[in-house]
Amino acid sequence: MQLSMWTYPWDIQDLGLETVERDIxxxxxxxxxxxxxxxxxxRFLQPRSPRRKAYFPEDGTIYFKPSAARWADLAIQPKVxxxxxxxxxVLGQLVRRREQGGPGVxxxxxxxxxxxxxxxxxxxxxxxAFGDPNYYNLxxxxxxxxxxxxxxxxxxxxxxKPDRIELESPSFMGFAHEYHHEKDGVGLTPxxxxxxxxxxxxxxxxxxxxxxxxxxxxxxLVRQWIIETCERAVPERRFPGFPAGGLEVFGPWPELHAYxxxxxxxxxxxxxxxxxxxxxxxxxxxxxLKEGWLGGCDLAAVGKVCDGAxxxxxxxxxxxxxxxxxxxRAALGAGKFLGTGYRLFYPEMAGPQLLAAKVSPARKTDVDxxxxxxYGLVPAARLDWVKAALSA
Numbered sequence: 001m002q003l004s005m006w007t008y009p010w011d012i013q014d015l016g017l018e019t020v021e022r023d024i025x026x027x028x029x030x031x032x033x034x035x036x037x038x039x040x041x042x043r044f045l046q047p048r049s050p051r052r053k054a055y056f057p058e059d060g061t062i063y064f065k066p067s068a069a070r071w072a073d074l075a076i077q078p079k080v081x082x083x084x085x086x087x088x089x090v091l092g093q094l095v096r097r098r099e100q101g102g103p104g105v106x107x108x109x110x111x112x113x114x115x116x117x118x119x120x121x122x123x124x125x126x127x128x129a130f131g132d133p134n135y136y137n138l139x140x141x142x143x144x145x146x147x148x149x150x151x152x153x154x155x156x157x158x159x160x161k162p163d164r165i166e167l168e169s170p171s172f173m174g175f176a177h178e179y180h181h182e183k184d185g186v187g188l189t190p191x192x193x194x195x196x197x198x199x200x201x202x203x204x205x206x207x208x209x210x211x212x213x214x215x216x217x218x219x220x221l222v223r224q225w226i227i228e229t230c231e232r233a234v235p236e237r238r239f240p241g242f243p244a245g246g247l248e249v250f251g252p253w254p255e256l257h258a259y260x261x262x263x264x265x266x267x268x269x270x271x272x273x274x275x276x277x278x279x280x281x282x283x284x285x286x287x288x289l290k291e292g293w294l295g296g297c298d299l300a301a302v303g304k305v306c307d308g309a310x311x312x313x314x315x316x317x318x319x320x321x322x323x324x325x326x327x328x329r330a331a332l333g334a335g336k337f338l339g340t341g342y343r344l345f346y347p348e349m350a351g352p353q354l355l356a357a358k359v360s361p362a363r364k365t366d367v368d369x370x371x372x373x374x375y376g377l378v379p380a381a382r383l384d385w386v387k388a389a390l391s392a
Contacts (some may be wrong), residue, residue, distance in 0.1 A: 002369035004032035011376035028388035032104035062118030076148040113169040126199035141203040157279040164283035171295035218259035272305035308337025322361035339369035354386040
């Protein structure tokens with residue numbers, strides 16, 4: 001079983017490769033490091049760093065040394081993070097250490113969640129039913145955005161040959177996504193957040209039309225519903241069974257339902273292209289949530305075109321995790337990689353017994369891996385919880 005921990009390059013720079021490897025392999029009992037190869041902005045409390053306690057990473061940068069030839073003709077260009085330009089190629093160090101007997105290497109790769117690039121290329125971002133841009137989300141239908149992610153995955157896999165690439169956000173994103181100082185005075189319900197996340201950019205509209213789907217009729221209905229939302233004095237659930245009811249909630253509105261079903265296509269086809277351009281020795285996995293369909297991810301369809309998935313068990317009880325892995329295996333089918341992901345944050349993980357209980361359902365013969373989030377963001381003592389959970 002592949003047992004990994006999501007880790008940032010600056011964790012290794014701050015603490016040193018030997019310390020990080022010792023913590024992950026010996027103290028936590030893991031055999032792989034999932035290193036961020038591209039990432040977004042944030043503000044992170046770094047409890048163990050000897051250099052800093054708060055860190056603001058550069059927005060939308062990559063954490064490896066790219067090959068110029070792969071990017072020569074592309075409209076969207078990557079930026080190497082200053083911590084790599086100035087502090088050295090951490091991914092290269094990990095790969096070399098792997099060849100000497102060190103832990104496996106996985107590249108945790110943020111695909112379309114990129115505000116820096118969205119601001120530079122507003123033509124390539126998702127747009128709601130009113131045409132407003134979501135700068136934090138490049139659109140999986142836009143040719144330039146797709147070309148950017150293809151080059152990203154090809155460059156990492158051919159240049160470094162990691163054991164696997166973990167794709168985060170190769171899909172549509174929600175309206176609420178912790179953008180800087182987000183404000184919602186209306187009190188959006190879950191279905192209203194979903195409606196505001198639906199993309200009707202020109203690329204989506206054109207791509208849908210080629211598949212015989214009329215996006216304009218769907219857009220008109222979504223616009224009207226959002227207008228009604230904004231006119232209410234207080235929130236009101238339009239679909240009380242959302243999101244548990246899935247897409248069938250929208251069945252009475254066939255134009256919208258057809259558009260939502262079509263919405264899986266750009267995500268599935270993009271993931272297929274990423275598997276195609278990746279080096280054969282590198283597995284291509286998607287990081288997904290239980291309700292990944294909200295972002296246009298059909299796990300069964302995606303499973304047919306890549307090597308598998310890591311399903312995050314965030315905010316779940318042990319019985320929910322059992323259902324997650326059972327349903328995940330059923331969707332992916334036999335022979336595809338199935339992993340789970342756990343967040344070590346307090347109070348979600350209030351103690352070692354709780355972590356052990358949640359990890360237990362994933363210790364099955366048909367589960368291939370477990371990831372833990374996140375090495376640099378939690379106190380060192382929680383690494384002991386991980387080892388205890390895996391040994392239980």
